[in-house]
Amino acid sequence: MPAALAVRNLVKTYGAVRAVDDVTFEVPRGSIYGLLGPNGSGKTTTLSCALGLLHHDRGTLEVLGLPAARIHETAGRVGVVFDSATLVDGLTCRQNLQYARRLLGHRGGRSDDVALELTGITALAGRRAGRLSLGQRRRLSIARALIGKPELLVLDEPLSGLDTVGVRSMLQLFRTLHGQGLTLLLSSHRLPEMETVLTRAAIIMAGRLLREASLDELLHGGQVRLRVRAAPAPDALAAIARMRGVTALERRADDELLLAPGETAPAAINAALVQAGCAVSAFVPERATLLSVFEALVDEQRAAGHEVPA
């Protein structure tokens, strides 16, 4: 079975600016996939090309096994929620869904009532879209995308502009939809929130793909790392080198070390450093987060001499 979405060697330029530079990734069916990166990193451009809304310069794009240019032939198997809630303001919520259903051209699949209920806006069914709040508009956009039988749901910046409660309920909605068998592709710059729902992610910056892996891989299997400040640093590094399974991942300018403890207990590492005569002034166990992974990738990019936006 082909991937829900396959992007291979995508290149898109605007004049002299390379907005997307040789990006390759696949969204496996049944996943909640994150296309992550800061604003202006090329996420929306990548999605627009992948959905056949923007002509690309090079690369291959497939949606549910069909070329992106023929996305309309998927006949409603792809639901898209754009960053700005693209609704007909003069129509009520239910009429907006009816409008979308007519665009689909067939009955059946998820009904209007179910879509409204899933997104928690049943009570707003008769209200005009122009009178909805930002969060309600986003929910209506999702309800519209759920009309029929979508297999892939693409959401561009689904959390932007939402308050804490809105974000929480939106994330819960994503889990519910995933539980119903939908493949979700979420483009976002909100890494901490995305971390709680994604199963796989691609991190993109300045149009380049920095890392693509399952969330487990990206977060080092949830392994704890240790941030240690011990002086003198050379002695501390020597002591660490003697410990089996412990790896020094990073040494910062202020002699702070980032250690991967492996199977060794943190207390044993601390004891070994003290035994080696090191003065330990900081010893902080840390779990990797998408944000820390992203920061590390940004540092890598800088070190490799790539231009990194401020």
Added chain:
Amino acid sequence: MKGTLRVVRAEWYRALHSRVLFFAALFLAAVSALRVGAAWLADQAAYTAVVQRALSQGREVPPPPGPGNAWSPFVDGWLAGLTVGTLLLLIASARSLASDRESGLLRVARTRSASRTGLVLGRALLGVLLVLGTIAITGLGSFVAARALYVFGPITEGSYEIYSQAELQQELLAALRVTLPPLLATWTFGLCLSAIVRGGTGAVSAALAIYLGYDLFKDVLGPDQYWVFAAFNPSFVDNSCLHEMSGIARGLSDAGYSEVLYAQNLWLPWPWAAGLLVLACVVTRRRAL
């Protein structure tokens, strides 16, 4: 083709359920009816002036004339409604693609069911319905008002019948037959600008500026103005066939299109419409949505 029909269905649904269409229809019917009402008021004012003059001269006051012939105010009312209706159609078509691209609705349609060509063709077909609707609603508004205030009958000069009712109906049908093609070309003209110009406001401004500019200055071109579809539309500087029909309804013997001009009116807007539609499709296929 299926995608095109889906766009038509969806857009028709949207048009039917939006208040704009309802108020536009009401407005057009009112314009037509008001034009008829204005003609009736003018007739009444003319009789009042006659009465006043008779009284001041000490003459016997002439009896009030019976209700006049409805044909002339009916056609004039229809013409007034269509003049405004043409502008509304132009505004609607110029807004359609441009403002939907601006709001992102085109992207929704594109990812759900419609090819880029389908997005344009669907709106073009919707235009056919709206043009027919405009002709119908303006005609209805004018007819109801004319029927209420006047009486339909043959055009006579003294006891001589210039045009019978049947002849008038035939002339009217002939005029309406050639009213349709330029209106459809006008719709595709707006659609084409809608595909080219970024933003709904810009597209509407450009469409109105070009259309009204041509309308105001077309007479400078003399007979060459008839190579452009817009010359045949009911407008402020009106050279349309329906305008000539208005002359016929007044009993003017020299009113009416020549056969050549009638044929030009009937056929020339079609290649215009086709060309503009193809251009709109080509532009939409190349654009980012």
